[in-house]
Amino acid sequence: MSSLLDTFGVLSVFFWNAPVLVVLVLWAAACLTSLLPSKGTWLPGGLALAAHFLALLLTGYLAWAVLSYGEIRYALGGWLAPWGIEFLVTRLSVFMLITIFSVSTLIVVYSLADLPHDVETRLLGGYYTLYLLLVGSLAGLCVTNDLFNMFVLMEVAAIGACGIIAAKGGPECTEASLKYMILSCLGTAGILLATALLYKLTGHLNIDYIAAGMNTAVEHYPINSMVALALFSVGYIIKAALFPLHVWLPDAHSSAPSPSSAVLSGLVIKVYAVLYLRILVQVYSPEVFRIVPVNELILVLASISIIVGSLYAMAQTDIKRMLAYSSIAQIGYVFLGIGLMHPTGLTGGLLHIFNHAMMKSMLFLSAGAVIYCTGIRTIKDMKGIGLQMPLAMSAFTIGAMAMVGIPATNGFISKLYLAMGTLEAGRPVYLGVILMSSLLNGVYYLPIAIGAFFGQQDPESWPVERRDCTRLPLRMAVPIVILAGGCLFFGIFPRHMLVLIEGTVAIIFP
């Protein structure tokens, strides 16, 4: 009986501390994986997977608690809000946590089979360490309510992200990783300077307390608060790879091992977009946009990003590079939703975070499956590959249709909300941008899908180190199938995700 009570006590402590454990579970696993022997064992990957399942469980609990009792505030180490670090779990955080962990768990399953072929076996333990550090800090970024804590988590995420790019070795990956590191540090240094300015103005680092003091601060020190806003904007635009500051993304996302590309394109850049949204609407108030029209700037940059990203993607010959440029276009949609400053548009933008996380990670994973089995990376060699790899290319086709926004795929729903948002906000120009970009997406995605199933194979041009793999390993096939199913499921039943998003949007636009 007493042992039963003890178990119950441990469980209640476990769930009581869920907001911080969701981060710590992954970081603890990260420490452990670096110690485990990685040569020829499945231990590091298994541990990473176990940590992800635990984090999913905690996310499920947090989702239930937030939806039934409202937001959760958690004081780290018992130090209360103005002094200590506070974690705040809102509907937005729950939405991001669900996105991160559901996609990341599938990527870990995939990586169990794919990784040994891209990364040296003795480095596998280290790879999972960096991966878990990255995912843990992404989760932390979604729940933290403290600007300095945010800076620290961003730097940890940067090291993790650069690490899983460089893990493959070789000159391209190393150079891409260093380029990413330098630009990302530039961004975080700007964000830290902005944080220092806000601390000087308001005397707080907690977002709620800053927000309370921000109105008087803007009134008395308009220059300081606007400089801080400018630094935040530049920092987050670098981190989220919006158009003029996207230069690091194509190299980094295309040269990395496939699981890394999937997590970087699918999750990492979105988290920074959400953080920027929080800075804009929670720290600053919409009043500020009357002094400095930041949202107009975001709209213009997002539109350029959408068009230019698609145009660059059309010019690529390497499949992963094309997907990377397509990510620049897709992050433009998220920023378009943010910049519209209208409930429907923001709903579309936020929904696109979840939808694009699924589509893009699936596309990267199925491209990775093709590379794993045949060694083919160039788009023109992929003709006729669909008959050889029906599963991977069917998933790719579903992803391609979701990217274009064909009805019954999830991409359609988010684009529909964005399009309605542009009209309701009275900005029909941006509807034109969305329609044109859908057309451009069709131009570069659909020929791959069509060519794969109806094209003629040309064995002359295949790479020398071509591998012939009879069938896809189950651990790679299952995540692709689940993600493809998800793309269709959330295209037909989008309600489940919209509940969380509409709650968030209702708070932002009361």
Added chain:
Amino acid sequence: MILLLSALYNNVFYFASVVLFVIGFYTMLVRSNLIKKLIGLNVMETGVFLLFVSLGYVEGGLPPIVDHTNDVVYVNPLPTALILTGIVVAVSVTAFSLALCVKLYRYYGTLDADEIMQRRSAPK
């Protein structure tokens, strides 16, 4: 002029940290040597750290060790504590980047970013 000078004098920490930030930023963007880029990064971060620490400084303040006498002014320990974390983060980022530089040097035999770019784009 006097006004400007006095404003500068009153905000000397602001001024110094922004100058450091800009020097670091310039070095990072203009220099093609990767090590110099990383030094620029560190100078830039040091500028921000200086600003942060100076925010907590109170003229004539004592170290914040409470001894229950009332009429004492303490400096604010929070920014200092934060920057301790910031320095740790900066060191680890620098260490990681330097490790990448070492690897790049092994691959290309040079640390010049422009030359690496040229060699990459050159036909093989």
